[in-house]
Amino acid sequence: MTSQTRTSPMTSSVCGGGVGQYRANVIGRLGKGVAMNKLRTLADVLRQAGFARITGLFLIFYLLCSTAVWLSEPTTLTFGDGLWFSFETVSTIGFGDIPAETPVARAITVVLSVISIFYIAMLTGVAVNYCNTLIKMRQKDTMARFMDDLEHLEELDRDELADLSRRVREYRRRQR
Template sequence: MKRLRLLWNVIRATGAERVFTGFLLALAGAMLVLPRVEPEIHNYGDALWFLFESFTTIGYGDMVPVTMLGRLVTVFVSLYGILVVALSTGVIVGYYSEILKARANASLDEFIRELEQLPDLSRDELLTLAERVRRRHILR
């Protein structure tokens, strides 16, 4: 649940939810228009399949737009789809960066708690702590 909240925060911070929502609305609109203007696209399922082929750039070629409006809709949805895929990549990278930051902060918090207990630690615990400090210094 915590990770989903973090993912949603990254999506909101980047403004990606508007782009994703806009893409879904554009996809739905195109799905409604294409069966009316394209002779090869007979129903909404075919339209959705054709749009999926277009925006993922798979392009099997089983359906091809022949009208000017069909071609314009296809170009728009394809370019919008490429934008959404590119934005999704950035959101995922941002999400994992935030997870790594959270892990580093948790590790640092634990380390600071141990340092606060420094006067109460035994000799062995102090040696273990010193070794951890050396390892962190070497890793950086």
């Protein structure tokens, strides 16, 4: 059998190639959707974690705390200062340019700090989940391509067979 047997009618007439060219064309088309696929995956991970709702609640809480700090120290702070102070607290930067002087502002700072630690931990968890999902997707894609090659061994040319053999050896080495 020749390598021409597995080509798509569309790609063989346009590209005139065999299995390798067909795969290159398919991968090229798929590559255009990779960024979109990653965005969809990120949206799925965020949705599964309920992160959009949590982020909305966190932003409302952040604005309420900023307002409360501003109202508890109206003579020294503007609303913008309250937002900045809350940002320093959430991000744990704490420049010290705006101190919490009243007991109310200090209590708000403690509560905002604790809540933001949990929020940042969730953000980290979502990022790890996203990376793990991408790795699993890549593994599935690799396995699908590998299985496709195995199902069509007789159609592969010498170079493609050598590449397949190399990938099998590499896989075995990693499994040890």
